Amino acid sequence: MFDKKFNEFISLLERSRSTVVLTGAGVSTFSGIPDFRSSDGIYSKQYKHLSVEEIISLPLFERDPEIFYSWAKDEWYNLADFEPSIVHIALAKLEEAGKLDGLYTQNIDMLHTRAGSRKVYELHGSAAHHHCTSCRASYPFDEIYATVKSGSVPKCTKCGGVIKPDIIFYGENLDNSLLTRAYNAFSKADLAIALGTSLIVQPVASLVYTTISRGGELVIVNRQSTPYDRNATVRFDDLKEFSEALLAYLKAR
Numbered sequence: 001m002f003d004k005k006f007n008e009f010i011s012l013l014e015r016s017r018s019t020v021v022l023t024g025a026g027v028s029t030f031s032g033i034p035d036f037r038s039s040d041g042i043y044s045k046q047y048k049h050l051s052v053e054e055i056i057s058l059p060l061f062e063r064d065p066e067i068f069y070s071w072a073k074d075e076w077y078n079l080a081d082f083e084p085s086i087v088h089i090a091l092a093k094l095e096e097a098g099k100l101d102g103l104y105t106q107n108i109d110m111l112h113t114r115a116g117s118r119k120v121y122e123l124h125g126s127a128a129h130h131h132c133t134s135c136r137a138s139y140p141f142d143e144i145y146a147t148v149k150s151g152s153v154p155k156c157t158k159c160g161g162v163i164k165p166d167i168i169f170y171g172e173n174l175d176n177s178l179l180t181r182a183y184n185a186f187s188k189a190d191l192a193i194a195l196g197t198s199l200i201v202q203p204v205a206s207l208v209y210t211t212i213s214r215g216g217e218l219v220i221v222n223r224q225s226t227p228y229d230r231n232a233t234v235r236f237d238d239l240k241e242f243s244e245a246l247l248a249y250l251k252a253r
């Protein structure tokens, strides 16, 4: 039913007692979302003479949140217009089949959750949640969306403080307890599957290293080459073909 390479992947998956997945920007761009980091992605665009790295930085947000929101209005707050792809769906089905212990992602677009994945750990945060920078009250995306779209800075209904999305801005540290959880999961994993990530930025590069250095297997699904290609037991180029095969396999099980 499948080719030799995919059969090799299936035998790894069947043998694995603990499988973790890592997804990167390639999985978002497959759904049509602009790549936040590529050279032609939104990070390379200038806005009001500011680089996107400056706009999504904590110092500027604290000084003038209006700049961030007027930029984000047409970028991050369009995320609800995009749909989960076959990649998101196949990974949700993998979890449903009891074959996935955790899905770690660099993406902030909420699409894994919308596809039905439950064990989603968003390393760079998520647009799904917001909080008040003064009293820490939390606000879901849906409550903030209309205010941002109307061109206003969302303010806390309790204290009037500025509301910030729970996305890791430049200059902010990743969530420590989440990182610890990720390192534990990847060090215990028999199998790590990395999809749509170039495995260059931290912490994702060291996460897959943690798996292979402890004797686990690595499977890479990415168009471009990665520094870990030689460490991968199996490597696929095409996200769509891989996801179609995975769905077919899960259905036939």
Ligand code: ZN
Binding pocket: 132, 133, 134, 135, 136, 137, 156, 157, 158, 159, 160, 161
């Ligand atoms: Zn507040």
